[in-house]
Amino acid sequence: MPPSPAPARRTWYHTIDLPSGPTPGYFDTRDAPRHVPWPAGMKGARGLDVGTFDGFWAFEMERRGAAEVVALDLDDMTRIDWAYDHRRSGPERIAEWGSERGPGFREAADALGSKVVRVGRSVYDLDPAVDGTFDVIICGALLLHLRDPVRALEAMRSVCRGSLLLVESVDPYLELAARRVPSARLCPEWDEWWRVNSAGLCTMVVTAGFNIQATGKRFLVPLGPGAPPDLRLSGLAGWLCGRPGQRGLLTRALRAEPRPPHDAPG
Numbered sequence: 001m002p003p004s005p006a007p008a009r010r011t012w013y014h015t016i017d018l019p020s021g022p023t024p025g026y027f028d029t030r031d032a033p034r035h036v037p038w039p040a041g042m043k044g045a046r047g048l049d050v051g052t053f054d055g056f057w058a059f060e061m062e063r064r065g066a067a068e069v070v071a072l073d074l075d076d077m078t079r080i081d082w083a084y085d086h087r088r089s090g091p092e093r094i095a096e097w098g099s100e101r102g103p104g105f106r107e108a109a110d111a112l113g114s115k116v117v118r119v120g121r122s123v124y125d126l127d128p129a130v131d132g133t134f135d136v137i138i139c140g141a142l143l144l145h146l147r148d149p150v151r152a153l154e155a156m157r158s159v160c161r162g163s164l165l166l167v168e169s170v171d172p173y174l175e176l177a178a179r180r181v182p183s184a185r186l187c188p189e190w191d192e193w194w195r196v197n198s199a200g201l202c203t204m205v206v207t208a209g210f211n212i213q214a215t216g217k218r219f220l221v222p223l224g225p226g227a228p229p230d231l232r233l234s235g236l237a238g239w240l241c242g243r244p245g246q247r248g249l250l251t252r253a254l255r256a257e258p259r260p261p262h263d264a265p266g
Contacts, residue, residue, distance in 0.1 A: 048159065
């Protein structure tokens with residue numbers, strides 16, 4: 001009998017507290033929820049987690065009392081917004097890294113006894129006729145990976161009947177160099193595209209048809225126990241958060257509500 005194949009290596013993106021202990025994520029998001037300006041009515045809400053990956057934010061909505069949570073992410077790696085030079089090699093590299101979407105979510109959901117429903121689709125394909133509408137939509141660290149983040153925000157708006165929560169990384173250099181000017185750096189590399197400052201993030205949200213209700217302070221999402229040692233991140237992010245010497249993602253959270261058609265930005 002031939003030997004059984006070795007189990008596939010898999011990378012965790014989120015650090016999630018499971019009964020058996022925390023998962024070895026690239027980033028440790030466990031402190032992030034306290035920086036989010038959550039809406040008052042989470043209990044009984046219908047929630048959507050866009051770009052769920054391992055499901056951290058979906059499980060957090062469920063923990064906060066959401067009655068139904070849908071977790072959205074791509075299963076087909078060829079449909080990711082790859083930069084031109086990586087369109088063919090990108091999916092193979094994902095398989096090599098062991099960071100496909102799905103396996104981590106299923107393992108975490110089973111361990112937590114979660115009822116979150118995972119749907120394998122693109123944010124661009126959100127449709128109220130198919131998906132219905134949601135009281136709370138949360139999107140964590142996704143916009144930088146999208147070629148058209150405003151289009152994605154418009155798709156979220158089409159299914160939002162309550163609040164959009166963005167927990168997005170912001171560029172520390174642009175935060176310093178162009179603090180008040182809505183700015184973005186176009187840096188297509190693998191599956192990354194845009195790096196924005198806080199003003200640029202807010203402008204994208206308003207342009208997509210939302211009014212911003214609350215904006216939290218900048219905070220650091222530190223590297224997790226599974227972060228590769230060669231992952232290069234600027235120490236400037238930690239310095240801007242009052243945590244010099246710590247590496248991680250400079251992050252901003254905001255809450256917005258869909259603007260009625262033809263209303264001026266508020």
